[in-house]
Amino acid sequence: MRPGRWRERFLHALRASLEVLRPHRDTLASLVPILVGDANEGLFAPSTAFSRIRVQGVFVEAVVGATDAPRGQLGPALGRLLYLVHLAILLWWLLDRTPSQRATGSLVTLVERALPLAATSLRVPGVPGLIVAADALVREALLEVRVSS
Numbered sequence: 001m002r003p004g005r006w007r008e009r010f011l012h013a014l015r016a017s018l019e020v021l022r023p024h025r026d027t028l029a030s031l032v033p034i035l036v037g038d039a040n041e042g043l044f045a046p047s048t049a050f051s052r053i054r055v056q057g058v059f060v061e062a063v064v065g066a067t068d069a070p071r072g073q074l075g076p077a078l079g080r081l082l083y084l085v086h087l088a089i090l091l092w093w094l095l096d097r098t099p100s101q102r103a104t105g106s107l108v109t110l111v112e113r114a115l116p117l118a119a120t121s122l123r124v125p126g127v128p129g130l131i132v133a134a135d136a137l138v139r140e141a142l143l144e145v146r147v148s149s
Contacts, residue, residue: 007118010059021090056080059080059083092104
């Protein structure tokens, strides 16, 4: 990934993910009920952690390796939350019924327009703490590998 600001690097990773998955869109779309709904085989299942951790790492690195990387816990937390944004956009893309998934392209453009505002908001007192707290909840609920008792 080229050097740059975290928002540029996030968009690069997001677009690369969409491109890599594009040839498999129809197959993935047919698997949405399993990917999202099956706790044992879906996207957040312990058995799929290896893939999730690898891709999540790309988004964390996009932030922490950026020229404007947030310091401390905020960098990795923001990267993990952007990974979740990436997953939401992928789900949107899989469900998008517009011709050639035109609405997904528009959504990515909208996110691109919003990212400078997100970057600015990181300097507002209290916002970094909210991001770290949201990351903790997401990790507990969705991202951490849990072992059944």
